[in-house]
Amino acid sequence: MNRPYNFSAGPAAIPAEVLQQAASEMLDWHGSGMGVMEMSHRGKEFLSIYQQAEADLRTLLAVPANFKILFMQGGGLAENAIVPLNLSRAGTVDFVVTGSWSQKSQKEARKYASEVNIAASSQDSDFTTLPAPATWNLSRGASYLHICSNETINGTEFHELPDLKALGSDAPLVIDFSSHVASRSVDWSRVGLAFGGAQKNLGPAGLTLVVVREDLLGHALPACPSAFDYKTVADNESMYNTPPTWGIYVAGLTFQWLLRQREGELSGVAAMEQRNIAKAELLYNAIDASQLYVNKVAANARSRMNIPFFLRDESRNEAFLAGARERGLLQLKGHKSVGGMRASIYNAMPLAGVQALVDYMREFEQKRA
Ligand SMILES: *Cc1c(COP(=O)(O)O)cnc(C)c1O
Numbered sequence: 001m002n003r004p005y006n007f008s009a010g011p012a013a014i015p016a017e018v019l020q021q022a023a024s025e026m027l028d029w030h031g032s033g034m035g036v037m038e039m040s041h042r043g044k045e046f047l048s049i050y051q052q053a054e055a056d057l058r059t060l061l062a063v064p065a066n067f068k069i070l071f072m073q074g075g076g077l078a079e080n081a082i083v084p085l086n087l088s089r090a091g092t093v094d095f096v097v098t099g100s101w102s103q104k105s106q107k108e109a110r111k112y113a114s115e116v117n118i119a120a121s122s123q124d125s126d127f128t129t130l131p132a133p134a135t136w137n138l139s140r141g142a143s144y145l146h147i148c149s150n151e152t153i154n155g156t157e158f159h160e161l162p163d164l165k166a167l168g169s170d171a172p173l174v175i176d177f178s179s180h181v182a183s184r185s186v187d188w189s190r191v192g193l194a195f196g197g198a199q200k201n202l203g204p205a206g207l208t209l210v211v212v213r214e215d216l217l218g219h220a221l222p223a224c225p226s227a228f229d230y231k232t233v234a235d236n237e238s239m240y241n242t243p244p245t246w247g248i249y250v251a252g253l254t255f256q257w258l259l260r261q262r263e264g265e266l267s268g269v270a271a272m273e274q275r276n277i278a279k280a281e282l283l284y285n286a287i288d289a290s291q292l293y294v295n296k297v298a299a300n301a302r303s304r305m306n307i308p309f310f311l312r313d314e315s316r317n318e319a320f321l322a323g324a325r326e327r328g329l330l331q332l333k334g335h336k337s338v339g340g341m342r343a344s345i346y347n348a349m350p351l352a353g354v355q356a357l358v359d360y361m362r363e364f365e366q367k368r369a
Pocket residue numbers: 010074075076077078101148150151152176177178179197200
């Protein structure tokens with residue numbers, strides 16, 4: 001099957017092999033006579049799907065034994081409330097604001113934390129840089145510090161997670177890794193909690209992944225809904241309420257696809273990371289070498305997953321997008337708050353897709369140069 005290349009920021013492309021397997025099992029999962037969407041979440045069939053997905057994700061992301069993996073609902077935006085409901089202890093929380101998503105997160109946290117301290121912000125640079133951790137103004141005794149480790153809209157990414165202990169803070173680090181989860185390894189020694197919606201890099205919308213250190217469970221505010229209390233969710237193996245069974249199943253197929261990936265000696269997320277570096281370099285190099293396209297993000301802060309770029313001649317935007325669609329290069333229009341173009345090149349985007357985009361960009365530039 002020759003599908004177009006889909007550069008959507010999310011919900012985003014899913015590996016064709018995963019979609020094909022889901023399609024072939026749609027009416028009858030493994031001879032059970034039932035599709036996954038029709039099964040009891042407590043039956044042995046779905047439990048085996050759930051347990052395999054949990055184990056595969058733990059392997060893929062090298063999640064240590066003292067972290068719980070929770071499959072929840074509500075997406076990244078709900079986590080903006082669920083995290084402070086569980087972790088703020090109604091005290092002070094620190095935020096580093098580096099773009100649209102962390103901006104939204106800190107606003108929501110104000111409903112639950114008694115104080116939100118903006119430890120650093122890159123707003124002055126229009127969110128094209130990341131403030132160096134050594135400059136962060138951390139508060140004493142903060143309940144946690146929140147960063148968005150990949151800003152999907154602004155196209156910045158932390159290439160190293162901050163070491164809060166080394167900065168003199170005991171606060172657990174919370175990362176919103178929605179848009180680069182499983183694209184690179186995670187240094188769990190620096191993380192207290194990571195959350196992400198599945199629809200960027202793991203599977204369909206409707207599933208939210210939370211990975212949380214055990215000692216952070218059990219401190220939810222009284223007003224926290226039971227279905228969103230991490231301890232309740234963990235104690236019930238994500239089945240306090242009916243979990244998003246279809247999302248867990250498709251994410252599980254994606255985890256198996258990821259585990260099968262190879263680049264030389266590397267496999268799984270390490271293989272993906274190498275491929276993602278190559279994809280991002282190819283596109284950034286093409287942008288930087290051109291007279292027409294420009295990416296404004298500082299070199300050390302550039303995201304490997306979401307690459308916004310502009311045409312210096314914005315009157316050609318519509319022609320660029322129409323030509324791209326004709327070539328089977330879909331959903332390249334930039335976020336409405338930023339404008340221009342954005343290529344999201346998650347795990348499911350092969351190097352050949354980025355090469356096709358780069359070839360088209362060169363041709364489009366030359367046509368009227
Ligand atoms: C997409 C995204 C979200 C929002 O997720 P929803 O599922 O729409 O709530 C949050 N954070 C980041 C970094 C995202 O990319």
